[in-house]
Amino acid sequence: MNSGLYPALYAPTDGYVFVVTYGRSGSTLTQSLLNSIPGYCIRGENGNIPYFLARAASITNSWDNYVWRRADKIKPASEQKPFLKGIIGTPSDPWYGAENTDPTHFCKSLMDVFARDILRIPEGTKVAGFKEIRFHEDAKFFHSYMQTLRDHFPNARFIFQTRNAEHVANSSWWGSRPRETVLEMVNMADSLFREFSLNNEGICYTVQYEKYAEGYGYVLDLCDFLKEAPNKEAIESVLCKRLRH
Structure with missing residues (x-):
């Protein structure tokens, strides 16, 4: 259905994979590694559009006015x-019609449009998804946002x-922001990330950017998490390629 x-x-x-991070964490490398797996289509950033849909x-x-009316409609x-x-279900109700909302259907419909018009998933895709550096920007809504995607x-x-906070702050990309602000943001x-991972074991995996220096061996655990057979040649080809953005 x-x-x-x-x-x-x-x-x-086979579902979706989301790469959750912040700017200058090296996530484009992870995006490239994932896309080297046959059947994967992991898109780049999209301006955090699903955040607004989740909101x-x-x-x-x-919201109370939706919750109250849905509950009382059947009483x-x-x-x-x-x-x-x-007044429920009548034009006398200032929230006339709110009692008929289906939040799950509404959310899935929004995400279906996102998948169709933004991700534009190619036919035959096994695993889709995207990476985004803005997931954390509304810290109070972060866990609700992740749960909505989940x-x-x-x-x-x-x-x-993740990446060493000092290394992130050293990037010229963050040059217009005070160093202490960047360090605080990363931490x-x-x-x-840690809190959500602890509460959602089995569907979360943490990549430490610096450990990519270990080469092919470090990526094996990621492949194991995804239940994908590693392709050494493809992985090493991605790890050796210098990104130019």
């Missing part, structure tokens, strides 16, 4: 909240990429 209602979202046969879905799922009038009696993308898995993001 899900594949019929949300064809783009359910198109990848919209969260409103219908958790006898005698059990409804006093201020809702006699719950609405089939077989969702997360690769959290905060790493803390969010």
